[in-house]
Amino acid sequence: MINNDRILNAVFALYEKRKNDSENKAYEINNFLNTDKNWEQNRYQIKDISMQIAKAEYFGESINIEALKEKREFLKQERAKLLKSKNLSESDLAPNYHCKKCNDSGYFENGKLCECFFDTLSTVCEGFLNISTPVLPSFEKYISCNPTQEKLKQKFIEYTNAFPPKNIKNLIFTGAPGTGKSFSAGCIASELKAKKHSVIYLTAVKLGDIFLTYHTASVSDKQAIFSLLTSSDLLVIDDLGTEPLLKNVTVEYLTAVISERLNLSKPFIITTNLSMDEIKNRYTERFLSRISSSESARISFSGCDLRQKKN
Numbered sequence: 016m017i018n019n020d021r022i023l024n025a026v027f028a029l030y031e032k033r034k035n036d037s038e039n040k041a042y043e044i045n046n047f048l049n050t051d052k053n054w055e056q057n058r059y060q061i062k063d064i065s066m067q068i069a070k071a072e073y074f075g076e077s078i079n080i081e082a083l084k085e086k087r088e089f090l091k092q093e094r095a096k097l098l099k100s101k102n103l104s105e106s107d108l109a110p111n112y113h114c115k116k117c118n119d120s121g122y123f124e125n126g127k128l129c130e131c132f133f134d135t136l137s138t139v140c141e142g143f144l145n146i147s148t149p150v151l152p153s154f155e156k157y158i159s160c161n162p163t164q165e166k167l168k169q170k171f172i173e174y175t176n177a178f179p180p181k182n183i184k185n186l187i188f189t190g191a192p193g194t195g196k197s198f199s200a201g202c203i204a205s206e207l208k209a210k211k212h213s214v215i216y217l218t219a220v221k222l223g224d225i226f227l228t229y230h231t232a233s234v235s236d237k238q239a240i241f242s243l244l245t246s247s248d249l250l251v252i253d254d255l256g257t258e259p260l261l262k263n264v265t266v267e268y269l270t271a272v273i274s275e276r277l278n279l280s281k282p283f284i285i286t287t288n289l290s291m292d293e294i295k296n297r298y299t300e301r302f303l304s305r306i307s308s309s310e311s312a313r314i315s316f317s318g319c320d321l322r323q324k325k326n
C-alpha cells in the first residue's frame with residue numbers, strides 16, 4: 016500500500032507488530048512443548064477421554080462417566096505440573112494480546128474501531144510529531160510566598176481533585192515572566208497525569224511546529240493530528256505569544272483546536288505574557304472571545320517567582 020497517510024500506516028503497522036509478536040510467541044511455546052513426548056501423550060489422553068465423555072453423555076451410554084471425569088482431572092493436574100516444570104502456565108499457550116477486545120487488530124468485524132485505537136493513535140502521533148512531555152513540577156515543590164499564592168495553590172489542587180471540572184473548565188494564566196504561570200500549569204498537568212488523565216503539554220513554539228506539519232499532511236494524518244490535539248483530557252499551551260505567527264496557519268489552527276475543545280467540553284490551560292488586548296490584536300477578537308467564554312477563568316499572576324523556590 017503506497018499512500019502518504021504516514022500516521023495511519025504507522026498505527027496499523029504497530030497493531031500488526033503487536034499481533035505477530037504475541038502470536039509468534041505462543042506458536043514457539045507450543046512447538047517447544049510438542050517436542051516433549053510426555054506432553055504429547057498427556058494432550059492426546061485428555062482429548063481422547065473428553066471425546067469418550069462427550070459421546071457417552073450424548074448417546075446416554077451406561078459407562079461410568081464420573082470415573083472418566085476423575086481420570087481427566089488427574090491428567091489435567093499432570094499437565095499443569097508439566098507446564099510448571101518448564102516455567103510455563105496455561106495462559107502462555109494462547110497469544111497474549113495487548114488488547115484482548117480486538118486481539119490487536121484495532122477494529123472489529125463490523126468495521127467499528129476498538130477503544131484501544133485512540134491510545135495507539137496518540138502514541139504513534141506523539142512519536143511522529145516528536146512530542147515529549149517536559150519534566151513537570153509537582154505541588155510538593157509549590158512553596159507559596161504570600162497568602163494570595165497559597166489561595167491559588169489550593170484552587171489549583173481543587174481543580175485537579177474535581178477533574179474533569181463542571182463549571183470553570185479552562186484556565187488562562189496571564190502576568191509578567193517569572194511569576195509562576197508555567198510552574199502552576201506544570202503542577203496541574205503532572206497531578207492530572209498522576210491521576211491517569213491524558214494530558215498534552217506543549218509550548219506555543221512546539222504547537223506552531225505541529226501546525227506546520229499539519230498544514231502539509233495528508234487528509235487522514237490531518238484528522239489524526241487534530242484528534243490528538245482536541246481529544247486529550249487536558250491541553251496545556253505554554254507561553255502563548257512566543258511562537259512565530261504564520262499566515263493562514265497559526266491563528267486559523269489555534270482557533271480551530273480551541274473551538275473543538277470547547278465543543279467537546281475538553282479543558283485547556285493557556286499561559287501567556289500577553290495582555291488581553293495584545294491577544295486580541297495578535298490572534299483576532301474571535302479567538303479572544305473563544306478563550307474567554309463563561310467556562311474559562313483568567314488568573315493574573317504577580318509577585319515572587321515560584322521557580323526559584325523549587326528546592
Ligand SMILES: [Zn+2]
Nearest residue numbers: 114117129131
Ligand atoms: Zn483493541
